Amino acid sequence: MHEDEHGFYKKYDTLNDDFGNRLHTIYSASIIYTLLKIYDFDKDERILEGIPDWGDFLLSMQSKDKETRGAFHYSYYFKSKEKEPRFVVGTTALSIFTLLDLYNRTGDSKYLESAKLGGNWLTTMQRSDGWMKAYKEYKGGEWVYGEKKSLLYNGQVLSALSRLYKVTGEKRYYDAAEKITQCFTEKVEKEGCYLGDDYRSKNPISSAWVVMSLLDFYKINQDEYYKNIIFKCSGELLGKQQLETDEPLYYGTWDRAKGEFQHT
Incomplete structure (x- = not known):
């Protein structure tokens, strides 16, 4: 600090x-x-x-x-x-x-x-299809936007908006959160629970953010459909955890979750 x-x-x-x-x-x-x-x-x-x-x-x-x-x-x-x-x-x-x-x-x-x-x-910053633009930056004398889809960023936003709605009850936050939720559930329906995006191929961190953020949304909309996805995808992620005792340094970890995971 x-x-x-x-x-x-x-x-x-x-x-x-x-x-x-x-x-x-x-x-x-x-x-x-x-x-x-x-x-x-x-x-x-x-x-x-x-x-x-x-x-x-x-x-x-x-x-x-x-x-x-x-x-x-x-x-x-x-x-x-x-x-x-x-x-x-x-x-x-x-x-x-x-x-x-x-x-x-x-x-x-x-x-x-x-x-x-x-x-x-x-x-x-939400696009018409529900996905979030990644960033807004003043560069070269003009404002530019990040157009790549990021499950990590979208998950963070979904969680934040869900928590805001829970505290304030303001519908604008719920509506935006619901759009991201629809993007996530459609992606899970098409591709399964182990997911990648425009920044990364399939990996556990992006996949975990989908689950964690859907859990925040479930706290404000307790539809069984969301609960089923949360449990299904959580179970699949647990199934990918490394539990082989012959590799003690990596016991309990996930492939492609080691090292720095950052969008640029």
Whole structure:
């Protein structure tokens, strides 16, 4: 974590003792979310003490500009004080996870209002067929969009919108979530539970995000159809887990889930 900005780095270069020159919103949101869950386990008061500063960094990364209002900048160059003009739907979605958790714990409406603004922007990034555009970025003097389909990003957005609807009851979030759900269920019906997308061939991480996000949607629409898909696909994923004891280093893992899994 940067001591002054209170945002989190993506990685640490041990050979060169270097954290890099920017802080990443998605890693900051994910680390805060993880620390909050750790607090639930061991009640470490240092975590609660960090909430105001961490929360303020996260809020500061939300765009107030008309063109991208509600979206979260991908990263922040702390030396030049510049925010990257790149807005990834997964970054905003995972920020919503954390903001809703912060709101639930503190009761501070600023976190809920920020989450809603993020959700509103996400609905503008949905294509007519229900799939999400991956990102919006200012590049070469114009706004460009990521048109590749990503199960990971769509899953993150589906979960975020489902959670927002559960808290707010605002129909716009449900409607957008339902469209992604339809995209997922149609894909499962056609291709099965082990899935890939425009970024990756079939792999367990993309497949797991379909299941996890459908579970969030099931919490707001308890249709048996969704429950059946959740159990069916969860079972198939478990069946692909490596349980051979002659490879102890990989016991319990999944093929194609090792190493860094990131969209660029």
